[in-house]
Amino acid sequence: MLTLSLTEPGLELSMERSSTITLPWAAYVPDSATSSLDPAADSWTISWWTSGQAGRFGVAIVVRGVFIESTRAIAASTQTRWRAFDLRRSGHTSGVALPVLPGASEFTRYEAERSTMSALCHVMRDRADLRPRLGEQARMDRLAREVQRDLLPLHAAPARPGQAVADVLGAMRQAGYVHRFGRPLSRAEVERSALVVDEVRSRILADPHRRGRPIDNSLVERLVRTHYLDVKPWPFTAITGPV
Numbered sequence: 001m002l003t004l005s006l007t008e009p010g011l012e013l014s015m016e017r018s019s020t021i022t023l024p025w026a027a028y029v030p031d032s033a034t035s036s037l038d039p040a041a042d043s044w045t046i047s048w049w050t051s052g053q054a055g056r057f058g059v060a061i062v063v064r065g066v067f068i069e070s071t072r073a074i075a076a077s078t079q080t081r082w083r084a085f086d087l088r089r090s091g092h093t094s095g096v097a098l099p100v101l102p103g104a105s106e107f108t109r110y111e112a113e114r115s116t117m118s119a120l121c122h123v124m125r126d127r128a129d130l131r132p133r134l135g136e137q138a139r140m141d142r143l144a145r146e147v148q149r150d151l152l153p154l155h156a157a158p159a160r161p162g163q164a165v166a167d168v169l170g171a172m173r174q175a176g177y178v179h180r181f182g183r184p185l186s187r188a189e190v191e192r193s194a195l196v197v198d199e200v201r202s203r204i205l206a207d208p209h210r211r212g213r214p215i216d217n218s219l220v221e222r223l224v225r226t227h228y229l230d231v232k233p234w235p236f237t238a239i240t241g242p243v
Contacts, residue, residue, distance in 0.1 A: 002078055002100060006140070008131045011121065013061070013098070018073040023063070028125040031118060039094035042066045046118040049102045050090040058103035059114045064095040074098060112151035119154070119181050119234050120147075126180075133239050142238035150235040154182045157227065167210055168223045171203035177228045184233045185240045197224050
């Protein structure tokens with residue numbers, strides 16, 4: 001069984017019959033950014049375990065570069081005949097996948113687990129100031145309770161938005177009204193002023209490529225709320241909250 005521990009230097013991987021390996025936070029790459037990544041780069045990612053006609057399933061850590069060699073014993077220890085079959089159809093084009101929750105069915109998608117874990121690693125990569133808190137046992141106990149109680153999927157934009165929706169979402173990105181980690185880290189970090197909606201509307205009006213098309217004000221307000229103002233935060237306040 002692969003055991004994961006969050007430590008100040010990085011994500012620690014351990015198994016009963018292999019040495020402990022630490023994947024440094026600075027080498028973490030979000031799954032959404034791996035398409036432009038050099039396959040030989042020394043990096044690691046929280047990703048899916050396998051994929052099929054119905055989508056992606058499970059949770060895995062994908063390691064690349066020097067981390068392939070350092071985790072070789074762990075990869076061998078987690079291997080089974082069925083997992084080898086899953087890996088052949090996984091869809092991963094680079095690196096080695098280490099199973100964390102190797103789901104492969106409609107009942108084992110583990111989407112919320114994958115998204116929450118990925119977001120937490122992303123926060124630790126970008127917020128070096130928070131890493132020392134991973135050594136505080138009281139905080140870690142509270143974090144474990146918060147995460148288990150409130151696992152969340154990624155709050156994603158529509159895959160194929162219509163033109164009107166794309167206009168609004170594009171204006172929101174230009175104005176900076178997007179959540180850096182997919183969701184906010186707290187309610188307090190979200191700018192809740194009514195001027196948010198007004199600024200997005202003004203940016204749409206100023207777009208020369210959509211001149212002549214009417215603006216649906218109710219659509220603007222709805223999308224600003226559902227994709228920015230009212231997005232539920234990640235359950236990480238034990239680490240990201242006040243000292």
